Amino acid sequence: MPDQPIVLASTSPFRRDLLNRLQIPFSVAQPEVDETAHPGETPEYTALRLAQAKAHAVAAQHSNALIIGSDQVASLDGKAFGKPGNHENAVRQLQMMRGRTVSFFTGLCLLNARTGIMHIRGVPTWVTFRALDDAEIENYLTRERPYNCAGSAKSEGLGIALIAKMEGEDPNALIGLPLIALCELLRLEGVCIL
Incomplete structure (x- = not known):
C-alpha cells in the first residue's frame, strides 16, 4: 500500500472505474478548473x-x-473538439468526424503534493470513424447520450459501433485515464501496484 493517500482529481465515473482496476485505495476530489x-x-x-x-x-x-489529473482533447485537422454538451453539438461533431481519423490526446499528471514533484505524460490514440450516415448518428446519440465525452462517443459503450479502427499504446487512454502510463508514474513515486 502507498504511504501517501492517492487522490483522483476528477469526478468522471469513467476515470474512477479505470483507476479501480488497479486495486489501490484512492479518493476522489472535484477540481474547479x-x-x-x-x-x-x-x-x-x-x-x-x-x-x-x-x-x-x-x-x-x-x-x-x-x-x-487527466484531461482529453479530440482533434481533427488541428481543430479541437471538446465535450459537446448537447445533442446538436454532438451531431455536428460526429458528422465532421465520420469516415475520418481523429486524434484523441490524453494528458496525464501525477503530482506529489508533499514534495512538489510532478510527472507528466501525453498518450495519443487515433480513432478512425466509420462512414456513418445521419440516421446512425441520430440513433447512437439518442441511445447513449455521450454529451460529456470529448468527441461525442464512448468507446467503452455503444460508441464502439461507430469505430472502424483504433491505434494507440493504451486502450484505457481513449476512455480517459491511460493506466499503463499511470502505473509507470506511480512506480516513480514508490507505489507498487503488484
Whole structure:
C-alpha cells in the first residue's frame, strides 16, 4: 500500500472505474478548473495543461497526497473538439468526424503534493470513424447520450459501433485515464501496484 493517500482529481465515473482496476485505495476530489482552451494552444498542449491544472486545483486540500489529473482533447485537422454538451453539438461533431481519423490526446499528471514533484505524460490514440450516415448518428446519440465525452462517443459503450479502427499504446487512454502510463508514474513515486 502507498504511504501517501492517492487522490483522483476528477469526478468522471469513467476515470474512477479505470483507476479501480488497479486495486489501490484512492479518493476522489472535484477540481474547479476552467477547461477552455487558450488562444493559440494546440490540442495536445491543452490536454497536458488541464491535467496539471486539475492536479494542482486539489493539492491545497490534499497536501500530503499523490494527485492524479487527466484531461482529453479530440482533434481533427488541428481543430479541437471538446465535450459537446448537447445533442446538436454532438451531431455536428460526429458528422465532421465520420469516415475520418481523429486524434484523441490524453494528458496525464501525477503530482506529489508533499514534495512538489510532478510527472507528466501525453498518450495519443487515433480513432478512425466509420462512414456513418445521419440516421446512425441520430440513433447512437439518442441511445447513449455521450454529451460529456470529448468527441461525442464512448468507446467503452455503444460508441464502439461507430469505430472502424483504433491505434494507440493504451486502450484505457481513449476512455480517459491511460493506466499503463499511470502505473509507470506511480512506480516513480514508490507505489507498487503488484
